[in-house]
Amino acid sequence: MQRDVSAHLDIGIAAPTTLEFQVAAARQPGLELNESLVFELDGRTIWPQEISGPHGSRIHKFDSGTGNLQVHYRATVLGTAHPEPVSDYDLALYLRPSRFAESDKLFGFAAAEFDSAAAPAELAAAVTAWARRRIRYIAGSSDPTDGAVETLLSGAGVCRDYTHLIVALLRALKVPARMVAVYAPGLFPMDFHAVAEAYVDGMWRAFDATGLAPRSSLVRIATGRDASDAAFMDNHGGEVFVNNIWVNAIIEGFLPFDNGVDPVSIV
C-alpha cells in the first residue's frame, strides 16, 4: 500500500512563543516513511526539536519569534503498520476519564442507553452507530474547550467531537478507548481527521461515526487520551493565528471500500 500525505499550514505569530506540532505520520514497524518537514518563519528555516511520544507519535517543538510561519509536511507512506503489542498499562490508561472524554460523568447515561453486558465489540459498534444517528456533522459547531458532554447535549460537532463522544461512552462502559489523529484518504472536504480506537477482541480497532473516510487507509499521526494529546498544534505563550490549512491524503490505486461495520485496524 502506498499513501501520500501532506499538510501545509500558514500561521501568523503575533508574539514570541513556543510551538509544538504533531503533523508527521507516526513511526511504526512495517511502515516506510519518506518524508520532509520544513518550518519557515518569514522565509528563514527553523530547526525543531523532535520529541518521541507513545505509539510512534512525534512532536516537533521550537521557540518562535513573531512573523509568518509556513509549515510544509509531505510523506510517502509505504507498507502497512504492524499492530503495536498491546500493553497492559495502556488498557488501564485508556479506561480513565480525560479532559475531553469525561467518562466519569457519563456512567449513568451510558448504562441507561446501552447494554452494559454486551461484548466490547458489540458495544463499540452500538456506540458508533448511536453517535452517527444522534450527532449532526456541522463545521464550526463546537469550541476547543468542548468535550463529550457538550457534544452529547448539543447533538452537533465535527470529527473531534464524534470521537470524544465514542471514546467517553466506551470508557464508561468499561471498554478501553482512545483518540487517533489521522490523515484520511478519501475524506471530503479534505482536512485533518480523527477517529476512535477501542480495544475489542484483543486488538485496537478503529471506529468512525462520521463515516467520512475508509478506515483501512488511514495514516496514524498521534494517539492519545483525547484531543489534548492529538492536536496538530500546541501553542505555549504568544498569540497565534491559523490563517490557512491545506491537507492532502491519497492512496495509490482505488480507495478501499469500508462498510463502516466490519472490524478494521489502522495500519
Added chain:
Amino acid sequence: MQRDVSAHLDIGIAAPTTLEFQVAAARQPGLELNESLVFELDGRTIWPQEISGPHGSRIHKFDSGTGNLQVHYRATVLGTAHPEPVSDYDLALYLRPSRFAESDKLFGFAAAEFDSAAAPAELAAAVTAWARRRIRYIAGSSDPTDGAVETLLSGAGVCRDYTHLIVALLRALKVPARMVAVYAPGLFPMDFHAVAEAYVDGMWRAFDATGLAPRSSLVRIATGRDASDAAFMDNHGGEVFVNNIWVNAIIEGFLPFDNGVDPVSIV
C-alpha cells in the same frame, strides 16, 4: 376535598442571618386554608414578614440570631383550587432557560430524542415516561447546584431532579414548563415533593416522573422556574444546618388513584 398538611423543621443557626421560608400552601381562589405558622428561636416567637409571590405563593422572611429554630406549619386545606387564568407573560417566561432547567443546552439532545412535531400533550407524556425509565430515584445522589444536565448525565436523582429534567426538555421542545413544590398525600417516604407543570391543551397540567404520589391531591406551595424559586428555605448570610424535617400530608377518605397518564391539574 379536605387535605391536612404540616411541616416541622428543626434548624441550627450558627451565625446571624436572614431566612426565607416557602412552606405555606399557596393562596388560591377556591381553597380555604385554616393554618398556623410559628417560628421559634430558642423558644422565643419570631414574627416574620409575609411576602406574596406569583401563583399564590408566600414567602415568610425574617432576620434571625444564632440558636435553634423551630418551624411549625399546619394547615387544613378545604375545597379545590380554581385554575389560575393563563397569562401570556407566563407562557413566555416558562419557555426561557433557568438556573436548574438549562433548556438552552438541551436543544440538540431533545430534538434527537423526541419528536419535535408532536403535540405538547404528547411531548409532555413522552418526556415524563422517558425520565421515569431513564432516571433512578436515589436519595442523596444529587447536589444543590445540580440541574437538568447533571441529572441527564448521571441518570440518578430525587423529585427535584426529575422535575428539572422534564421542565428543561419540555422547554427545549417549545412547551412552557415550570416547577411546583407541593405537599403530596400518599408520598412515601413522606417529605416535601416537587413536580413539573406543563402548558398543554390550554391548561397547566402536572407531570411527575417519580410516580410517587397521586397528582390530583397535591397541595401547591410555590411555583416557579425551578428550585431557585421553589425552595422551602433560602438562607442569606450565616451558616445554617437543617437538623431535621418532618412533613405530613393526608387526604380525608381514600387516596385518589393516578394512572400517571391521564391529564391532571393541581387543585
Added chain:
Amino acid sequence: MQRDVSAHLDIGIAAPTTLEFQVAAARQPGLELNESLVFELDGRTIWPQEISGPHGSRIHKFDSGTGNLQVHYRATVLGTAHPEPVSDYDLALYLRPSRFAESDKLFGFAAAEFDSAAAPAELAAAVTAWARRRIRYIAGSSDPTDGAVETLLSGAGVCRDYTHLIVALLRALKVPARMVAVYAPGLFPMDFHAVAEAYVDGMWRAFDATGLAPRSSLVRIATGRDASDAAFMDNHGGEVFVNNIWVNAIIEGFLPFDNGVDPVSIV
C-alpha cells in the same frame, strides 16, 4: 430630557417559527414614549401581540412563515422615569441564582475575593471595579450559553457577560441584582447594551463595568434575572439568522458625564 432611540433588524427565517422581540422602551411613569414598531415579512406587515412584562417591559410576539423579516423600531423618549416602588418580592427574586448568573456556584469565590461585611453600595462598587479590571472586552469571545462562571474563567466577554458576572457576584454577596437591557446614548460602537442593577441604599442603581456609556441617559428596555429575560429576540421553533442589526440612541444636547462611581439610577 429627550432621547431618540431606534433599532432596525434584518432577519432571515428559514423555517416557520414563533418569535418574541423585546426592543421597545419600557413603559414607565414619568416617561412619554412617541414610538413606532413595524414588522414586515417579505414586505407584508405583521401585527404582533404585545405582552406586558414586569418593570414596564413589553414583548412583541407573532408566528412567522419563512422569508426576510424587517423590524423597525423608533421612539422619542421624553422626560425621566419615576423610580418603580421597590417590591419585597423583587428583593427576594433578584437574590436567587439564575441561568446565566449562577450565584450559587460563586459563594466561595465571592467570599474569598470581597469583604462580605461591607455595605451593599460598597460591594457593588467593588465588584464593578473588579470586573472592569479583570475582564477584557472582546467582541465574539462568548457564546449564548455562557454565564458568569465562564466569564470569570475566560476573563473576556461583552456587555452581557460583564453584567452577568456583576449580578452573580453581588447575589452571592447577598445584594439583590438584576440585568437591564438598554439603549445607550454615547455607546461606541453603537449596539444594544446591558448593565446591572443592584439594590443599594434603598434604591435600584445601575452598574456598568464596561464604562462604555453614561448611565444617566440609558433607556430601559427589559429588566430581569439575566439574559434569559432580557434578550432582544427569542426564537421558538424554526431556524433564524440575524443578518444585521442597526441600533441608534442619542440624547438631545450634551451627553451627560459619568465618572462611573457616583450612584446613578436608570431614568
Added chain:
Amino acid sequence: MQRDVSAHLDIGIAAPTTLEFQVAAARQPGLELNESLVFELDGRTIWPQEISGPHGSRIHKFDSGTGNLQVHYRATVLGTAHPEPVSDYDLALYLRPSRFAESDKLFGFAAAEFDSAAAPAELAAAVTAWARRRIRYIAGSSDPTDGAVETLLSGAGVCRDYTHLIVALLRALKVPARMVAVYAPGLFPMDFHAVAEAYVDGMWRAFDATGLAPRSSLVRIATGRDASDAAFMDNHGGEVFVNNIWVNAIIEGFLPFDNGVDPVSIV
C-alpha cells in the same frame, strides 16, 4: 532515611468487578522497598497482576467476585529516590489540560491573577500561596467529578482539590505540572495525600498548598496528569463500597521541618 508506610482497606464488593489499586510505593532508583501486599476476599488470598506504569508506579489489578475485600500493604522504604531524568515528552505531556486540571479553561483567569512573565519557580510559589489563602480545607466538600474549576469557584476542598487547582493554574501559565499521590509522614489526620509537582529550575519540585506534611519525607506512590492517574482504587464494573481506610506513614527519627517555601523534591 527510613520511612515505614502502610495502608489497610476494607471494601465491600456487591457485584463482580475488576479492580485496580495504586497503593504500593513507586519503584525508583535509590530506594529500597521491603514490602508486602496482600489482597483477601472473604479470607481467600487473591493474586493480582502487577502492571508497571510511568515514574515507577505500579498498578495491582484483578477480577473479584462479591464479598468483603481486605487490602494490606506495608513497606519499609530505605534511602532516597534519585531524581528521574527529565523527559522532553513529559514536559509536553504535563502542559496539556487534563480531566481534573482543565488548564484550557483557566487561561484568562490565570493571566489576570498572576504575572505570566515571572519565572516558573516564582509562579509555582505564587500559585501555591494563593491556593493556600483562597481555598479552605473542608473534608467532604468536593465530589469525585470535581476538578480545578469547581475548586476555584467553591473555595473549598481537600488535598486532591488543592493539587488540581495548582496544577491547572500552572499549566495555564505554561509551567509543566502534575499530581503525585503520596504517603505523608506527619499528616494529620493521617490519610492518603496528594501534592503537585511542577517543573522549575530544571527539576520537578513538590508544592503543597495544604501545608499539612513536610515535603521532604513524602513517599511517592503514583504520578500523573491528575486524580484520574493517581487514584488509590479504580473500579471497573460492579458496585463497590469503601468501608474503611487506615493509612500510616512514619519516618525514623524526627519529622523534617518544612517552611513550605524552599524548593523541595520528592525523594
